[in-house]
Amino acid sequence: MGLTKTEIFTEEQNRLAVMLKAMAHPARIAILQQIIKANACICGDLVEELGLAQATISQHLKELKTAGIIQGTIEGVSVCYCINPTVWKELQQQLSGFFSTYELKTNCC
Amino acid sequence: MGLTKTEIFTEEQNRLAVMLKAMAHPARIAILQQIIKANACICGDLVEELGLAQATISQHLKELKTAGIIQGTIEGVSVCYCINPTVWKELQQQLSGFFSTYELKTNCC
DNA sequence: CTAATACATCGTAATATTGCGATACATAAT
DNA sequence: ATTATGTATCGCAATATTACGATGTATTAG
Numbered sequence: 332m333g334l335t336k337t338e339i340f341t342e343e344q345n346r347l348a349v350m351l352k353a354m355a356h357p358a359r360i361a362i363l364q365q366i367i368k369a370n371a372c373i374c375g376d377l378v379e380e381l382g383l384a385q386a387t388i389s390q391h392l393k394e395l396k397t398a399g400i401i402q403g404t405i406e407g408v409s410v411c412y413c414i415n416p417t418v419w420k421e422l423q424q425q426l427s428g429f430f431s432t433y434e435l436k437t438n439c440c
Numbered sequence: 441m442g443l444t445k446t447e448i449f450t451e452e453q454n455r456l457a458v459m460l461k462a463m464a465h466p467a468r469i470a471i472l473q474q475i476i477k478a479n480a481c482i483c484g485d486l487v488e489e490l491g492l493a494q495a496t497i498s499q500h501l502k503e504l505k506t507a508g509i510i511q512g513t514i515e516g517v518s519v520c521y522c523i524n525p526t527v528w529k530e531l532q533q534q535l536s537g538f539f540s541t542y543e544l545k546t547n548c549c
Numbered sequence: 550c551t552a553a554t555a556c557a558t559c560g561t562a563a564t565a566t567t568g569c570g571a572t573a574c575a576t577a578a579t
Numbered sequence: 580a581t582t583a584t585g586t587a588t589c590g591c592a593a594t595a596t597t598a599c600g601a602t603g604t605a606t607t608a609g
Contacts, residue, residue: 443596443597443598444596444597444598445597445598483585483586484584484585484586487585494585494586494587495586495587495588495589497586498586498587498588499587499588501586501587502587502588514586516585517583517584517585517586518584518585518586519585519586519587
């Protein structure tokens, strides 16, 4: 085996899993933090900021982009990446829904 | 290669990545939803709820437990799992911090 | 046109994840 | 002690991830 049984789960569960998976790596967390911090979209600056090879950064950016979390537009020679506001809000809402369901309950064991 | 360069990143980034990774699977999202929904801790009920083998569920539970998100206590023959309130709050705060930093900014590209 | 710059993609090696059957283990009932 | 029940762990096969050097591609500068 070795492949996730997506057909067993709901669209929502699969979608949330994909987005969380995209974020579930320290390098990609660092990338997102940089993008948010710099506000203006950064690009190859990331290669210098983080201690990873250019190919590796590019691959991480691709994964974030595939998940829809970031978007990139060509800006001359370089590429400008920034948060996709729509998806970001979607993720935020999914997660806050998740956490709010728990808050109401008391915990056992 | 093939292993994450944790030493490059901060404790916080690595910790958040570990927790998100634990959640980044539809089966584990479904498990967490069930645990929260049932409030009272469930156990092997999950095997029937989700369409996965007992060994697989047990493995997913272990991963959530290793990340600290859930905790299990032996209750007779069965095991009672529930959310770890401390870690859950920690994760919630880390994430809300993440999202709040973005809200303040305007988006480009 | 040519060179330089900034990224993307390919190919590859090392390692991790996913899922499950088989089996071990621990507690409860008989 | 024996059996039944509920979980955990082992071992395996299939696949995915991570990282990077090498190379391809597109835009700008000269």
